[in-house]
Amino acid sequence: MTGIASTPPLLRVRGISKRFGSFTALHEASFDLWPGEVLAIVGESGSGKSTLLNAVAARLQPDAGEVAYHLQGTGLADVHGLSAAQQRLLARTDWGFVHQNAADGLRMDVSAGANVAERLMGLGDRHYGQLRTAAEEWLRRVEIDPIRIDDAPRTFSGGMRQRLQIARNLVTRPRLVFMDEPTSSLDVSVQARLLDLLRALTQELQLAVVIVTHDLAVARLLAHRMVVMQRGRIVETGLTDQVLDDPQHPYTQLLVSSVLQP
Structure with missing residues (x-):
C-alpha cells in the first residue's frame, strides 16, 4: 500500500x-x-x-x-x-464494480472474450486482434483457460463467472x-x-x-x-x-x- x-x-x-x-x-x-x-x-x-x-x-x-x-x-x-x-x-x-452475483456484472449470453473486451471497446479500441489478445491475457490472469474465450458465461461455474467478472473490471486498469x-x-x-x-x-x-x-x-x-x-x-x-x-x-x-x- x-x-x-x-x-x-x-x-x-x-x-x-x-x-x-x-x-x-x-x-x-x-x-x-x-x-x-x-x-x-x-x-x-x-x-x-x-x-x-x-x-x-x-x-x-x-x-x-x-x-x-x-x-x-x-x-x-x-x-x-x-x-x-x-x-x-x-x-x-x-473504477470497477464487482457484484455479489456475477450475472449482475456480466453479459451472460455473449462470449467471455467479449465480456472482457467490452470495456476496452467503450474506450474506442476497435482492433479485433488486440482486443482478443487482451481478453486472452486477462483470462489467464484470473485462472480461466483461454480456450474458453468464445464460451458464454452461462456455461461457466460460479467461481469462473466471478473470476471473469474480475477480468472484465480490471482490463482497463x-x-x-x-x-x-x-x-x-x-x-x-x-x-x-x-x-x-x-x-x-x-x-x-x-x-x-x-x-x-x-x-x-x-x-x-x-x-x-x-x-x-x-x-x-x-x-x-x-x-x-x-x-x-x-x-x-x-x-x-x-x-x-x-x-x-x-
Whole structure:
C-alpha cells in the first residue's frame, strides 16, 4: 500500500446519509481511502454496508454528504456533481464494480472474450486482434483457460463467472474497485481460491478497493483497514488487525466474539 502520510486521499467520503421513507439506512458516514489501500466495510445484514457502497460508487444518490474522488490531472471532484455521462465514463474506466452475483456484472449470453473486451471497446479500441489478445491475457490472469474465450458465461461455474467478472473490471486498469460480497455465494474451497487471486491482483496492480463483506476472515485476509457498521452508522474504524484483535465498540466486540465462539 502506498504510504498514506505523503499522499492525498484517492477517495474522500464526508457525512453521507440516506433515508428510505421513514427508515434511516445511512447516517453521516465518513471515511478516506488512499491509493493502493483496501478498506473493508463489515457488519450484519441491514447494517447499511451496501447502501454506503452504492452511494459512494454513485449508484445511489445520497440525501446529504459528499463523495470526492481524485480525478487524474484534476484533483478531488464531487462525484455526485458530475454529469451522468461523466459518471458513466468514470465507472467504465477508472473504477470497477464487482457484484455479489456475477450475472449482475456480466453479459451472460455473449462470449467471455467479449465480456472482457467490452470495456476496452467503450474506450474506442476497435482492433479485433488486440482486443482478443487482451481478453486472452486477462483470462489467464484470473485462472480461466483461454480456450474458453468464445464460451458464454452461462456455461461457466460460479467461481469462473466471478473470476471473469474480475477480468472484465480490471482490463482497463482502474485505480479503484468496489466489491459487494464477492465471495459469499461461493463454496468454501472456491472462496479460498478467489480470495488468493484477489489478494495477488490488488497487490500487483496497487488497486484501491472498497469491499463489503459480512465475513471477518475475508476482511482480515484482504483489507488494510476496516469500517464497522451498525444500524446505518459507522461505529468503529481502524487498522484491520487492531480492530479484530482489540475491538473497542461493544458491537464490534460482539461481532468478533461470535466468530471466535466454537
